[in-house]
Amino acid sequence: MKTSKFLGLSALTLSVLMFTNCQTEDEPLATEVNPEAFTSEASAEVYPLTGNEKKITKMFFGEETEFDQVNDNLILGDMILSPEQVDESNNLAKGVIRKNRHWPKSGSYYYIPYTVDSNLPNKGRVTSAINHWQSKTKIRFIKRTNQRAYIRFRSGSGCSSSVGRTGSRQNITLASGCSTGNTIHEIGHAIGMYHEQQHPKRDSYVTVNFNNIKSGKSSNFKKRSSSSVRTSTFDIGSIMMYGSYFFSKNGKPTIVRKNGSTFNVQRSKLSSRDLSVIKRYYK
Numbered sequence: 001m002k003t004s005k006f007l008g009l010s011a012l013t014l015s016v017l018m019f020t021n022c023q024t025e026d027e028p029l030a031t032e033v034n035p036e037a038f039t040s041e042a043s044a045e046v047y048p049l050t051g052n053e054k055k056i057t058k059m060f061f062g063e064e065t066e067f068d069q070v071n072d073n074l075i076l077g078d079m080i081l082s083p084e085q086v087d088e089s090n091n092l093a094k095g096v097i098r099k100n101r102h103w104p105k106s107g108s109y110y111y112i113p114y115t116v117d118s119n120l121p122n123k124g125r126v127t128s129a130i131n132h133w134q135s136k137t138k139i140r141f142i143k144r145t146n147q148r149a150y151i152r153f154r155s156g157s158g159c160s161s162s163v164g165r166t167g168s169r170q171n172i173t174l175a176s177g178c179s180t181g182n183t184i185h186e187i188g189h190a191i192g193m194y195h196e197q198q199h200p201k202r203d204s205y206v207t208v209n210f211n212n213i214k215s216g217k218s219s220n221f222k223k224r225s226s227s228s229v230r231t232s233t234f235d236i237g238s239i240m241m242y243g244s245y246f247f248s249k250n251g252k253p254t255i256v257r258k259n260g261s262t263f264n265v266q267r268s269k270l271s272s273r274d275l276s277v278i279k280r281y282y283k
Contacts, residue, residue, distance in 0.1 A: 181267025
């Protein structure tokens with residue numbers, strides 16, 4: 001009897017290990033998660049709006065998309081875009097790439113000048129996020145001297161960033177609750193990355209529950225055109241991917257796997273596909 005129990009336990013342990021090892025590093029386990037655990041994460045990665053902004057509908061990657069207009073910029077979630085960038089996206093949808101949104105190359109590396117405001121709390125998250133990017137890519141961050149185009153890490157509400165190089169000062173805004181992972185995510189935007197849940201192949205891997213999305217936020221889940229993405233594969237483990245409860249209006253998931261299970265948002269590291277995207281974007 002003891003032997004049979006031992007064998008049964010060993011078989012169960014082996015099956016668990018085999019299941020775990022079948023997961024890739026970029027695909028977290030399909031575990032049910034507590035929506036309350038992601039309230040701060042979901043609310044953090046968004047540009048702070050007053051509710052009185054003018055709504056603008058424009059074509060974005062070939063899709064009708066609603067933006068909030070703030071001064072001369074158009075806001076989509078945590079992304080700050082100029083009207084020109086939004087118009088350029090429709091050329092990207094046709095496969096036309098604008099190199100002027102890239103950070104410049106010198107030798108083997110691409111250099112991004114930056115500053116950090118003295119009143120930014122927990123500056124270590126910026127240092128850690130920069131170190132992560134530099135350890136994984138050919139992007140290098142240098143302290144700004146007199147460069148016209150640079151990133152300014154500043155304190156404020158929410159986490160937000162411009163997308164790609166704007167040609168002048170651009171802000172990455174970090175509230176006190178924005179983590180190192182959030183900072184890596186926002187740097188991804190500043191380098192030129194968009195959100196993974198908008199990938200054209202996403203419907204083969206996840207289901208977007210539009211009925212659970214807050215009013216005015218569904219544009220954050222609209223798909224991009226196939227010709228506008230740098231790799232053809234979708235990555236649920238991308239650091240640019242939304243979690244299951246982002247922008248939920250009722251505590252129910254806005255994104256689930258095809259089997260209906262929820263999943264953890266990944267805000268720890270650049271995934272292998274994230275790195276492939278950057279490598280192709282910055283050839």
